[in-house]
Amino acid sequence: TPSTKPIPRPHWASLHTEIETHLKQAIPMKEPLEVFQPMHHLVFSAPRTTVPALCLAACELVGGHRHQAMAAASALLLNLANAHAHEQLPLTDRPKPRPGPAHAYDARMELMTGDGLVPFGFELLARADEPTHDNSERILRVMIEISRAVGSEGLQHAQHMRNTLESDGKELSHVESMKRVAEKKEGGMHACGAACGAVMGGGSEEEIERLRMFGFYVGMSQGMLQRGLIQEAKEMKNMALQELQFFKDRDLHLISTFINF
Amino acid sequence: TPSTKPIPRPHWASLHTEIETHLKQAIPMKEPLEVFQPMHHLVFSAPRTTVPALCLAACELVGGHRHQAMAAASALLLNLANAHAHEQLPLTDRPKPRPGPAHAYDARMELMTGDGLVPFGFELLARADEPTHDNSERILRVMIEISRAVGSEGLQHAQHMRNTLESDGKELSHVESMKRVAEKKEGGMHACGAACGAVMGGGSEEEIERLRMFGFYVGMSQGMLQRGLIQEAKEMKNMALQELQFFKDRDLHLISTFINF
Numbered sequence: 001t002p003s004t005k006p007i008p009r010p011h012w013a014s015l016h017t018e019i020e021t022h023l024k025q026a027i028p029m030k031e032p033l034e035v036f037q038p039m040h041h042l043v044f045s046a047p048r049t050t051v052p053a054l055c056l057a058a059c060e061l062v063g064g065h066r067h068q069a070m071a072a073a074s075a076l077l078l079n080l081a082n083a084h085a086h087e088q089l090p091l092t093d094r095p096k097p098r099p100g101p102a103h104a105y106d107a108r109m110e111l112m113t114g115d116g117l118v119p120f121g122f123e124l125l126a127r128a129d130e131p132t133h134d135n136s137e138r139i140l141r142v143m144i145e146i147s148r149a150v151g152s153e154g155l156q157h158a159q160h161m162r163n164t165l166e167s168d169g170k171e172l173s174h175v176e177s178m179k180r181v182a183e184k185k186e187g188g189m190h191a192c193g194a195a196c197g198a199v200m201g202g203g204s205e206e207e208i209e210r211l212r213m214f215g216f217y218v219g220m221s222q223g224m225l226q227r228g229l230i231q232e233a234k235e236m237k238n239m240a241l242q243e244l245q246f247f248k249d250r251d252l253h254l255i256s257t258f259i260n261f
Numbered sequence: 262t263p264s265t266k267p268i269p270r271p272h273w274a275s276l277h278t279e280i281e282t283h284l285k286q287a288i289p290m291k292e293p294l295e296v297f298q299p300m301h302h303l304v305f306s307a308p309r310t311t312v313p314a315l316c317l318a319a320c321e322l323v324g325g326h327r328h329q330a331m332a333a334a335s336a337l338l339l340n341l342a343n344a345h346a347h348e349q350l351p352l353t354d355r356p357k358p359r360p361g362p363a364h365a366y367d368a369r370m371e372l373m374t375g376d377g378l379v380p381f382g383f384e385l386l387a388r389a390d391e392p393t394h395d396n397s398e399r400i401l402r403v404m405i406e407i408s409r410a411v412g413s414e415g416l417q418h419a420q421h422m423r424n425t426l427e428s429d430g431k432e433l434s435h436v437e438s439m440k441r442v443a444e445k446k447e448g449g450m451h452a453c454g455a456a457c458g459a460v461m462g463g464g465s466e467e468e469i470e471r472l473r474m475f476g477f478y479v480g481m482s483q484g485m486l487q488r489g490l491i492q493e494a495k496e497m498k499n500m501a502l503q504e505l506q507f508f509k510d511r512d513l514h515l516i517s518t519f520i521n522f
Contacts, residue, residue, distance in 0.1 A: 032414070032418055032421070035414070035417060035418050035421055039413055079380070086373065090352060091351060091352060091353065091368040091369060092352065092353055107353060108352060108420075108424055109421070109424075111347055111350065111372075112347065112420050113413075115344070115347060115379070115417065116411070116412045116417040118376070118379045118380060119379060119408035119411050120408055120413070122404055122408055123405050123409070125404075126401040126402075126405045126408070127405060129398070129401045131398065136390075136397040136401060137390070137397065139401065140387040141387075143383055143384065143387040144384050147381055147384035148384070150376075150377070150380050151377045151380050151381055151384070152293075152296045152300055152374075152381070153293070153296070156296060156373050156376065157296050160370070163369055163370075164295075
């Protein structure tokens with residue numbers, strides 16, 4: 001008998017839960033437990049970001065099925081979990097400890113566990129290769145996208161800029177500097193997430209670039225909001241909406257949840 | 262006119278130099294300099310290991326050309342450089358600082374620079390894809406090999422075991438424990454390097470597995486020697502020699518340099 005339940009309004013958090021479910025199966029709780037337990041902890045206790053969910057939504061917007069983007073979304077989540085864990089590490093020469101909950105494991109454990117998450121993310125992508133579906137070129141392209149977004153001209157550069165601002169005591173005073181950090185961090189990671197989803201879903205080059213810009217503005221809007229720049233956040237949200245015009249004949253329910261915050 | 266110079270005896274260090282030359286081109290010294298300078302430093306100041314060179318030699322032994330394995334060798338070198346940098350990090354709860362040269366950069370810089378090396382290694386592999394040569398399946402397979410060798414059941418597990426032994430004060434007293442660490446560290450990484458080279462060179466499954474075992478024994482022999490276990494090192498070297506019997510009709514000059522130490 002067909003269900004008579006109303007169709008629930010889609011929400012990015014439900015996509016995020018699907019990715020976590022996928023990762024719980026991909027990271028079994030097995031021996032050596034002293035290695036896999038902290039791995040679970042770092043992955044599932046990291047603050048949620050909308051980046052992995054956006055990857056799935058972008059895949060569906062270009063006509064793909066979300067399972068096609070699941071490995072890419074998982075790799076993004078794992079890379080972000082490592083970045084978060086390493087930002088929290090107690091280093092002897094960090095000027096001040098970052099606020100946050102107490103550490104569940106010692107620093108060496110969190111350091112090397114985080115280290116393990118990144119290659120594992122690329123492994124999940126490599127294993128998503130299905131020779132019958134001829135998707136290896138898409139997978140390799142997504143790997144390059146993710147490497148660049150988290151690497152020396154992306155997230156790593158953002159962390160460096162933030163550290164420099166902190167050391168100079170300028171963290172909360174310089175709007176232009178904060179914008180540049182957000183461009184590489186929230187902006188760059190969301191741009192990457194949306195582009196990767198579009199690639200895995202078989203989007204055209206124009207669809208991929210439109211979704212990359214949409215993701216960039218979504219991330220910038222969040223980044224501005226988190227830094228208390230309300231007016232800038234609104235402007236970025238409007239820019240994101242404009243990018244969606246290109247897809248106005250599609251079902252925009254799912255992708256719209258990323259600007260309804 | 263043909264050269265009259267004698268053909269120099271091959272040595273693994275010349276292969277290593279080729280990999281470094283390749284990486285110097287792949288990691289340009291460009292803006293942001295504050296990110297790329299420490300990247301160069303961590304990559305080229307890390308202690309040399311024979312793992313990347315073994316990857317090239319294995320590729321040639323199965324009939325490939327070493328340039329086919331250059332990206333895999335580079336990814337291995339980058340992963341090992343990150344592991345080394347992170348082992349040296351001054352963490353507040355590390356029981357005793359590891360001996361070594363003074364740090365060129367502050368700990369946060371070395372932490373995130375190391376972080377950037379790992380995805381960059383996978384990016385180099387992804388970019389080595391040549392659709393005309395149909396090598397994407399080999400590349401994806403090598404990515405899985407490297408992820409597992411450095412990950413939670415490989416190098417990461419070795420580091421954990423070593424930390425536990427150090428904390429218990431047992432580091433230098435327990436031969437069986439040292440062997441288990443070496444199996445995951447030197448043994449596992451050399452096994453991976455040789456297997457990856459054989460995969461990229463188009464080796465058969467049997468050639469890949471023979472070279473994996475050869476690499477394992479080469480690494481174990483080094484690991485035993487470094488821990489002062491001379492008799493065990495000799496045994497492992499003999500095991501490595503036995504694996505080479507399978508290739509006795511090939512030119513063994515290059516691969517033999519990995520057991521002539």
